[in-house]
Amino acid sequence: MRLPARSLRIAVLSSVSVLLTGCFASSGTGADTGADGKRIRVAMMNPPRSGLSPLSDDAFKLSRWSTAETLVNLDADGDARPSLATSWRQSGRTWSFTLRDSVTFHDGSALTSQAVVNALTEAATASPKPRILDGVDLDVKASGKHTVTVTTATEDPLLPQRLSSPQLSILSAAAYRGKTVDPVGTGTGAFELTKVNGTSSAALDRFDGYWGTKAKAPGIDVTFVPDGTARAAALRSGEADIVEAVPVSQAALLDQELITEVPMPRTNTLYLNTTKSPFEDAGLRAAAREAIDAEAIVEGVYEGRADVARGLLGPALPWAADLRTEPARAKAGDPDGATVTIGTFTDRAELPEVAQTLQQQLQKAGFKVELEVREYANIESDALAGEFDAFILSRATVLDSGDPVAYLYSDFGSQGSFNISQLADPAVDKALAEAGAKEAGPERRTAVMRAEAAVLATDAAIPMLHERVVQGDAAGVVGVEHDPRERLLVTSATYVK
Structure with missing residues (x-):
């Protein structure tokens, strides 16, 4: 049976x-x-x-x-808060951090400025560097027993946020031996x-x-x-x-009082190639946007355990929705049987099914749609080279600094390293530059949402849903x-x- x-x-x-x-x-x-x-x-x-x-x-x-700690923590809005450092101030390219007194490492040694210099220097000179330091040069010095200065090559308004990355945890000197770092008994x-x-x-x-x-x-x-x-x-x-990352397929079988769905700073997005026919036409990009029923994807593929996207930044960033403005977009054109190839990958189990659903929705709107699905390692280079008309990607929208500007620049700046849409739009570049220059806080968040609106106005990317992770307790x-x-x-x- x-x-x-x-x-x-x-x-x-x-x-x-x-x-x-x-x-x-x-x-x-x-x-x-x-x-x-x-x-x-x-x-x-x-x-x-x-x-x-x-x-x-x-x-x-x-x-x-809760075994390794950083100088700085982030609050829900992504603003820096004290941890092993109690305060900090900026002077041009240099930031000065005052360390918490009477902190002891697990091996009994004391947290001093030299211990912090040692840990951050190990990270800054590692090969490869922690990704939070990509393109960032740090010079770390002890300026007192409990004071450390960090100098960057250019002014960096987000340095405290960078130092909140778990990859820049402060371990005792005993952790760093040769080419290995041993966290056993060396945290705070x-x-x-x-x-x-x-x-x-x-x-x-x-x-x-x-x-x-x-x-x-x-x-x-x-x-x-x-x-x-x-x-x-x-x-x-x-x-x-406590159980981390319960699969959606298993969540329905568990006592619902034991699971919590946590919104992730991750968006499932359809990137449209703005330099290749047919999506070089803004009208056809708009037609694709109007054809997509994201709610059907959330209910059918994710069994309702995701959030329909209203923009690129989702509910994991609690300030985004209130600051969002509706962008002016192009009028939808007639697909008239235009053929498009959508690429995606198998590494995230839901994406091939998302692709099949999109295929049906776009074909209903008048497109002819072909799918190309491979492992991510075998498809990334083609996606970045603009080989596809469209590409489905599940993308983290805040990286280790807790700030979305790096993601927006990488994916939508004309010089961005992950610009699958091949977008080169002066208005987007200007908005991104303005957001990146703002100090952390309300003004930067407002500028970030202006940059999001500028991207959405191009229809180079169609955000479909924001993922959740299911945690069991x-x-x-x-x-x-x-x-x-x-x-x-x-x-x-x-x-x-």
Whole structure:
């Protein structure tokens, strides 16, 4: 007898949960229960790629476990707030940071200006550099026991935001040995990383010498579970307390009170080639825009677990909607059977299905549509070279600085390095330059939205939806973070009842 799809999914979840039993047993030094409470069991999607080096994307794991910290944090609006640095001021190309006093690394050494100089210099001279420092030259010097100056080649109004990147975490001198960076026992956060078992698991214990609020939980036990069905099963069976990135296909099968949908700063966009027929014609770009039913894509492909896009910047940026203005656009022309080839990639499971839906919608409007779907590594160069009439991309809209200007410039500036639309529009370039020159804060955000409007006026990009990530939290979990930027997860306030 053939099981219905939903029944089959439940059967798979049940069988996987049996296999997972024991995977989340405590591996740290703290007790599982008792006066100190329970250790927090976390199932994460991606295993470490670079031995948990903070100079790689593994840095975001260290940040989400509250073990490695930066000089600066970001608030919900993307503005800089104190962390290991309590204050800062700018003088031309130089910024001066005052460090928090009485901070101790997990290895017992003190946070000093020299320790910060060492950590930031290691990052600035790494090969490859952390991506937040692409095109940025830093000269870091100690100007006092608790004062550090950072000088850039050109004035950089976003330097504090850059220093909030987890890839610029401050570790003790013991972490930097030869060509490797070892975060075990060298952070400043509420939890000390005590053990890493390759790509399978990691353990952290509460650090009682933490400068901030003492952690409520005695420790964290992390297991890396790349398979989405297995992660969902771990939540369903009670094997994990916190589960990262539950697949949309599994979310409906779980107790809905245990999952939270977090809006991501990521937009699924159809890029139209403005230098190649037929989309060099603004009228036909407008016709494509009017043909697209984004709500049908959200409901059909994402099962309602995404947000229909009103612009390039979505609800993960809480200020964007209120500052958005409707751009003046071209009038739609008649496709009259124009043939277009849409490219996309298989690495994100939803995109091929999005492409098929778009194919049907555009054909209904009068276009003839061909699809070309490959792995991302085999299609990126052709997309950047303008080989396709259109390209579907799921794109992060704020990078490590928490600011969208870098994304807008990269994708839509005439000199942008990721300009799939091949757009070269003076009004867009002017708006981007004005946004990039503003200091962080309300004026910059207003300028950013003017730049978004300038891009949307060209119809070079048609934003369709903003993605969400589904996070699973067991019923007894308290104080867990749901962070759109994926920098926070377990903090001092997190514990299991």
